Amino acid sequence: MNILQKTIVSIIALLSSLLLAEKSPMEWTSINTNLIEKWKKDFNAPKGVYVNAKAKSIHFLMETTGIGTNDTIEFFAIGPLSDRSYESFGVSVANPSDIAKAIESIGVPQGVAVNQTEARFWPQGEKIKLQMAKYDGKLSKPQPFSNFLRDTAAKEYGEILNQNLVWTGGSRDSKNELYAGTNMPCAVMALYSLDQSPILLNGVFDQSATYGRFFAASKSEAGELLEVILSWDGKKTVHDRTVNVSSQNTANIVKALHADAKAGYDIFLKVVFDKDVTIGEAKKIASVFDMIDGNGIKLNGAAKNNFFVKAFLPDEKWNNRENRIFQPFEIHLEEDGTKNFIFIEEDWSGDGMDPILKPRETRFEKWSEIPALIKRTGKQGEKIFVAFIYAPSTAKVSDITPLTSLMPRINTFYIFSK
Numbered sequence: 091m092n093i094l095q096k097t098i099v100s101i102i103a104l105l106s107s108l109l110l111a112e113k114s115p116m117e118w119t120s121i122n123t124n125l126i127e128k129w130k131k132d133f134n135a136p137k138g139v140y141v142n143a144k145a146k147s148i149h150f151l152m153e154t155t156g157i158g159t160n161d162t163i164e165f166f167a168i169g170p171l172s173d174r175s176y177e178s179f180g181v182s183v184a185n186p187s188d189i190a191k192a193i194e195s196i197g198v199p200q201g202v203a204v205n206q207t208e209a210r211f212w213p214q215g216e217k218i219k220l221q222m223a224k225y226d227g228k229l230s231k232p233q234p235f236s237n238f239l240r241d242t243a244a245k246e247y248g249e250i251l252n253q254n255l256v257w258t259g260g261s262r263d264s265k266n267e268l269y270a271g272t273n274m275p276c277a278v279m280a281l282y283s284l285d286q287s288p289i290l291l292n293g294v295f296d297q298s299a300t301y302g303r304f305f306a307a308s309k310s311e312a313g314e315l316l317e318v319i320l321s322w323d324g325k326k327t328v329h330d331r332t333v334n335v336s337s338q339n340t341a342n343i344v345k346a347l348h349a350d351a352k353a354g355y356d357i358f359l360k361v362v363f364d365k366d367v368t369i370g371e372a373k374k375i376a377s378v379f380d381m382i383d384g385n386g387i388k389l390n391g392a393a394k395n396n397f398f399v400k401a402f403l404p405d406e407k408w409n410n411r412e413n414r415i416f417q418p419f420e421i422h423l424e425e426d427g428t429k430n431f432i433f434i435e436e437d438w439s440g441d442g443m444d445p446i447l448k449p450r451e452t453r454f455e456k457w458s459e460i461p462a463l464i465k466r467t468g469k470q471g472e473k474i475f476v477a478f479i480y481a482p483s484t485a486k487v488s489d490i491t492p493l494t495s496l497m498p499r500i501n502t503f504y505i506f507s508k
Contacts, residue, residue, distance in 0.1 A: 118168075118175040120153060121313025126183055129225055129315070138183030139192045147321035148192040151225065152180040156312030159240070163304045164297075165280050166239065167318070172276035179239065179306060180316065186260070186278045187271030190288050193218070193257060198322050200259035202330075202358070202390075203285045207475075207501040209398035211283065212388040213290040214358045216328055217254035218320050220289075225315040232319055240305045253292050255279070257322075260288035289320075327356045332393050336364035337371050340378055351386030358390040361399040363487040369402070369507045370483030376402040395494050397487075397503055404504035408478070411447055418476035419464065419500070423490060425482045425508075429454050431463045433471060457492040464499065476502040483507035 120126060126138075129151050133140050139150040152167055155175045165178035169186040172178070182189065194200060201215020221232040236251035244250070260277075261269050270277050270286040280287035281304045282297040329350065333343050351357055361379055363372050376399045383389045392398040408414060417434035424430075431452045436445035452463055464471055477500045481490055490505070 117173050118153075118155070118170065118181045120170075120183070122153065122315055125225070125227060125315055126151060126153075128227065129317070130183075137185070137188045139188050141192050141195055143196060145321065146196045146324055147319055148189070148196060149320075150189055150192070150318050151183040152222075152316045152318050153183070154180050154310040154312065154314040154316065156310060156314075157306055159306050159309050161305065162302050163239070163281060163306060164301070165275065165277055167278035169270060169276035169278055171272065172274065174275045174277075182278050182318070185271050186276060186288065187268045189278060190259065190268050190271075193288075193320060193322075194259075196322060197324065198257050199326065199328075201257055201328070203258050203261040204283045204290070205261075205285050205391075206283075207498070208391055209389075209400070210391040211294045212358065212390045213256040213258045213283065213292065214328065214330070214388075214390055215257040215259060216322065216326060217292065217356075218257050218289070218322050219254050221319045221321075223317045223319065225317050229317055238307055240307045241303060242305065243303050250291050250293055256290050256292050258288060258290055261285045327354060329355045329357045331357055332360040332362060334362045334364055335375055336367055337375065340375050344378060344382060347382070347387050355386070357387045359387060360391055360393040360396070361389070362393045362396050365486070365488045367487050368483060369481050369485050369487055369490075369505060372402045372487050372505075373483075373507060376400060392494075395491060397491070397494060397505065401503045402505050404478070404506055406506075408504070409506065411449075412444075416476075417447065417474070418478050418504075419467075419471075419474055421460065421477055421479045421493065423479070423481040423485060425484075429457075431460060433463075433467045435467075435470060457495075460493070460496060461499065464496075475500055476504075479503060479505045480508055481505065 130136055130138065133149065139148060141148050155178055157163060157179060163177060163179050165174055167180050167182050168174050168178045169182055172181065175181055198216055198218065202210060204210050204213055220235040222235065222238060223232040224230040234252065239251055241251050263269060268288060270288060273286065277284055277287040279289040281291065282295045282300045283290065335343055347357055379389060379399050380403055389399055411417065411434060417436060420432035422430040422432065431454055433450045435448040435450055437448055438445045440446055454463065477496065479490055479493060493503070
């Protein structure tokens, strides 16, 4: 890490500490308890949520937190057990688990939660519509979700708040119970790509890049009640696809995918390279799929025992160890079949602002030896979860796919061609 990078990190850390000092996690205590009980009784919703099966809609009650119009919002809605009311527009009366069960009771399939370590960056699931009606003893006319929030990046990146939302169903435990029901931040709907959040905006929203983007459209008093209405049109548009590609069939596969996307399907794609595809060819093919990654066709995760397709598109600048923010493991395959594992030890004992890099190279025979080599790197190696693979462009992808067995100990790979 160079001096400029260290300075930036220090400033960010300082600002973060100041923000946390100003606003710290706090539990929510319901304010309009009498009106909440009236709503529950009027709509026969003892858990704070009810279903209209005929309309394929669910309805749950939410209290506004009173957050200001200049306060960054990271959550549109959190559950009643959450301590994040200081950064949420509202708090649901119902537990997120009960909201999830209600939505799935009207036929909405459980989607797939985002997971950055598994390269699932897109929220995968059917689209649902969100509206809200004010409640003060009686319900007002429902208004669009976009009326309640302000997106400061709408002109730059396009309108997102007026699009339907994605029902991923959120991350679950071994019993298929929603983590958001009991685990912080207990999100009903986050405004960034959070794995536990069962409802997400229809796009990729990195938390740090999104921070400071969304705000309340107008000031509301803490405890104002809103009925949230989630509805589904019954159309299943999600297609989970895995395609086997080669240099010869890539164009035809892309053409067919475009046709399905044009027909209204939302395609979540995993790419598997044919056994004869070279690393040089894989790089070119990956570039094609990278260009079509977006609306309609979305690269989302890797097939079992395969690399994520974008692993073949590393930034060549990362080859310069001195300019890297961190040092990944390096695995080298030479043209003659020689294999080397390199651990770049960082020695911070000197007086400079940057560590002294000490590459430790070990030759090995079989891919199966790497876990032991990683273990030998000690405490510094325990913090490394990324591996750079270097191989001849003429080598086959199948020559290095055994390295996928390193997952989940290594969760991110990048392949450089020599």
